[in-house]
Amino acid sequence: MTVDRGTRPSRRAVSPTRSSGEVRGPGDATADDAARPVPGATVARLAVYLRVLTSLLDQGRGTVSSEELAAAAGVNSAKLRKDLSLIGSSGVRGVGYDVSRLTAEVEATLGLTRPHAVALVGVGNLGHALAGYGGFAQRGFPVAALFDVDPDLVGTTIAGVEVEHVDAIGAVCAARGVTIGVVATPAPAAQPVCDALVAAGVRSILNFAPTVLAVPAGVEVRKVDLAVEMQVLSFHVARRHGTVPAARPSPSTAGAAPREAVTR
Amino acid sequence: MTVDRGTRPSRRAVSPTRSSGEVRGPGDATADDAARPVPGATVARLAVYLRVLTSLLDQGRGTVSSEELAAAAGVNSAKLRKDLSLIGSSGVRGVGYDVSRLTAEVEATLGLTRPHAVALVGVGNLGHALAGYGGFAQRGFPVAALFDVDPDLVGTTIAGVEVEHVDAIGAVCAARGVTIGVVATPAPAAQPVCDALVAAGVRSILNFAPTVLAVPAGVEVRKVDLAVEMQVLSFHVARRHGTVPAARPSPSTAGAAPREAVTR
DNA sequence: TTTTGTGAATCCTTTCACAGCG
DNA sequence: CGCTGTGAAAGGATTCACAAAA
Numbered sequence: 306m307t308v309d310r311g312t313r314p315s316r317r318a319v320s321p322t323r324s325s326g327e328v329r330g331p332g333d334a335t336a337d338d339a340a341r342p343v344p345g346a347t348v349a350r351l352a353v354y355l356r357v358l359t360s361l362l363d364q365g366r367g368t369v370s371s372e373e374l375a376a377a378a379g380v381n382s383a384k385l386r387k388d389l390s391l392i393g394s395s396g397v398r399g400v401g402y403d404v405s406r407l408t409a410e411v412e413a414t415l416g417l418t419r420p421h422a423v424a425l426v427g428v429g430n431l432g433h434a435l436a437g438y439g440g441f442a443q444r445g446f447p448v449a450a451l452f453d454v455d456p457d458l459v460g461t462t463i464a465g466v467e468v469e470h471v472d473a474i475g476a477v478c479a480a481r482g483v484t485i486g487v488v489a490t491p492a493p494a495a496q497p498v499c500d501a502l503v504a505a506g507v508r509s510i511l512n513f514a515p516t517v518l519a520v521p522a523g524v525e526v527r528k529v530d531l532a533v534e535m536q537v538l539s540f541h542v543a544r545r546h547g548t549v550p551a552a553r554p555s556p557s558t559a560g561a562a563p564r565e566a567v568t569r
Numbered sequence: 570m571t572v573d574r575g576t577r578p579s580r581r582a583v584s585p586t587r588s589s590g591e592v593r594g595p596g597d598a599t600a601d602d603a604a605r606p607v608p609g610a611t612v613a614r615l616a617v618y619l620r621v622l623t624s625l626l627d628q629g630r631g632t633v634s635s636e637e638l639a640a641a642a643g644v645n646s647a648k649l650r651k652d653l654s655l656i657g658s659s660g661v662r663g664v665g666y667d668v669s670r671l672t673a674e675v676e677a678t679l680g681l682t683r684p685h686a687v688a689l690v691g692v693g694n695l696g697h698a699l700a701g702y703g704g705f706a707q708r709g710f711p712v713a714a715l716f717d718v719d720p721d722l723v724g725t726t727i728a729g730v731e732v733e734h735v736d737a738i739g740a741v742c743a744a745r746g747v748t749i750g751v752v753a754t755p756a757p758a759a760q761p762v763c764d765a766l767v768a769a770g771v772r773s774i775l776n777f778a779p780t781v782l783a784v785p786a787g788v789e790v791r792k793v794d795l796a797v798e799m800q801v802l803s804f805h806v807a808r809r810h811g812t813v814p815a816a817r818p819s820p821s822t823a824g825a826a827p828r829e830a831v832t833r
Numbered sequence: 834t835t836t837t838g839t840g841a842a843t844c845c846t847t848t849c850a851c852a853g854c855g
Numbered sequence: 856c857g858c859t860g861t862g863a864a865a866g867g868a869t870t871c872a873c874a875a876a877a
Binding site for chain 4: 837838844847848851853855
Binding site for chain 2: 339343350351352353355356377378379404414415416421423429430433434437438440441444445446450476484485492508509510511515516517519525527529530531532533534535536537539540541542543545
């Protein structure tokens, strides 16, 4: 069940002058930590596997085969096995993987064994929704700080956290040990906010603003861009209908107004 | 041009695996479109280029070099030129690309020359924020319908659109010519909702629910998964503890940012 | 000269397919 | 047997680097 069909693999872009490549650090002989390769594409999938695994745990399942886990995660089983072998997992041939053990291994690899304080900047429409979403804290990402520039918002409390002025980003993030910053501001404010976060020591940023953020090497930026997603879907719609207007039975002039398509 | 490529059998009648690859399309040639492959990775970047281009248009810029456009989009200039050559663009050597013309070409490729009616299902925390976000309509994606199961929400109006019961998805989407569906429901409701959308003829879906959607071949699903994004960042935070803090002037490899996914 | 367009090399992922362990 | 782990093959995507056009 749940065999997926058209999900896309990851993509990347962003970051001027350096595209990412991998995730391992350019380590210098650190005797302590064995250098692990773990491809970026694999990391993203591990999070998906983890979701399925926790679900299986709740169901009390003891083991899973790569085939089943892969199907539930919407990927090829060979890919899943390779992903798991990369993080040093060990399944049992002829049996499968131990659910609880694998869950622990994936969590450890993703660094989920301890919480990561998050700072959310921009409590507008989307930001407010994100702050109000309880899933953050539950999944190990406590929202330690909220920021905005709007005087009407600064001072208010959302989900138990007070909104502070963006000018306090530096001091507050450093003081509360924020390691992940979420930018949900309008595009023009994103870069300055990003700079402030980086200056405060934040090395991982999730950007919801429709703009490309420039960051120094060593800072990881992931982007969630609604416009891009919609436009990619638009491309597919256009592909399947060609250029001819969709000839669906009974269009009968319903809703869709003929506006101009200005994507900006 | 186009065609040839002896290595690709391109036809996989049996294989159910079609995910990702590319998005080739039987073009219809309306003005400048010939049947072209257009890699999936390229499509996603075109949307980013478009944003920069419209910005340049507003500034009254007449031309841009691949170097400048690439820098603003956060990509390598060679990649940008290759992307543009794939959609059949034509810059002028020694000069650059005509901003308005290129903008039109990119919009045409992405199918943005006409609006795509969108149906948003799930008007909860996130869904409400999305519905309230005016960017949709402005960018050519008018929200033609809103759905939810909550009796308290059904009947209310958000941003000028009435919220209807999910049971009406089939009828309403077909009647209003919805081509893109946005799923912002809790995980358990996502699959049924997805099925309803597909049954209504929707072939492109943006999924914000933290679950893998199973869809028949021909339906494109893109996922925005907040949990995955946060966990990938967590991985990077954890990584940083094993490597040398600083003292590294040389960049060599740095983080990249896979685009894609996640929510809730 | 400047800047595009693009073959060719390189790198990253995915998929195949099978050896081998339980 | 069933199922994992993985070398090897196959694709894609990115980058290089340079010839050609304006």
